[in-house]
Amino acid sequence: MTQRHFVMLCLLPLAIFTLAFLALPLARLIMASGESDAGWGIYLQILQTPRYLSTLVQTVAVSLAVTAAALVISTTAGLFLVRNRFTGCNALLSILTLPLAFPGVVVGFMIILLGGRQGLVNQIVPGHLVFAYSVFGLFLGYLYFSIPRVLLTVMAAAEKIDPALEEAARTLGARPHRIILDVLLPALAPALAAAGAIAFATAMGAFGTAFTLATDIDVLPMVIYTEFTLSAKIAMASALSVILGLVTWIMLLMARSISGQTVAAGG
Secondary structure, three states: OOHHHHHHHHHHHHHHHHHHHHHHHHHHHHHHHOOOOOHHHHHHHHHHOHHHHHHHHHHHHHHHHHHHHHHHHHHHHHHHHHHOOOOOHHHHHHHHOHHHHOOHHHHHHHHHHHHOOOOHHHHHOOOOOOOOOOHHHHHHHHHHHHHHHHHHHHHHHHOOOOHHHHHHHHHOOOOHHHHHHHHHHHHHHHHHHHHHHHHHHHHHHOOHHHHHHOOOOOOHHHHHHHHHHOOOOHHHHHHHHHHHHHHHHHHHHHHHHHHHHHHHHHO
């Protein structure tokens, strides 16, 4: 057996998986979106329907807000944990990454216990403060499981930064905020872009948390679910799924481009 045949044999399982579980289902999803009376005009119909358009905008806006908040919180916490070792550091890191063990439904239930009608906040603060079923509650739920993903990525990248670079900047008289802006953030840029893309993609497609919390608001995963199960609008559900995937793919592509350009500039 030649080396070429051996390599092709090793790639055969990957090719089968890609065709059977990625290419064919995706092709069928795209074809199904054009099987309504509107044909391929269903995509224009989505943009012209206020409910679908507002749902798309709201889903993207919440995902972007979650991504920005997760990057700020996780970058701050990650740099602190990497640069400072203290008693209980590992325990704190374990607590911060605990949401990775919970499915979306459990995260949503925890937000309800916090900000629901019988939640902790409503019992402590007078005035019936209920936010679990609002956009803010959904934001908190998405943020809860986005922070660990971003945190671990940032920490892995921060551990590879040479401390001598920061020391040299201090020696030259750079203030702490200049060290962060001129040394740490450029070095972390590829990791931040990758982590941000993961957070955005996760928030865009999260269903369990939205299923638990989104009773008064619409997000794309919930609309796709209702169109498919309750209304039996297979074409509309397929078209909305394609749009969701396309928006997420564009964001991932942009993050990859930014990350690649940063690496090239830094190397």
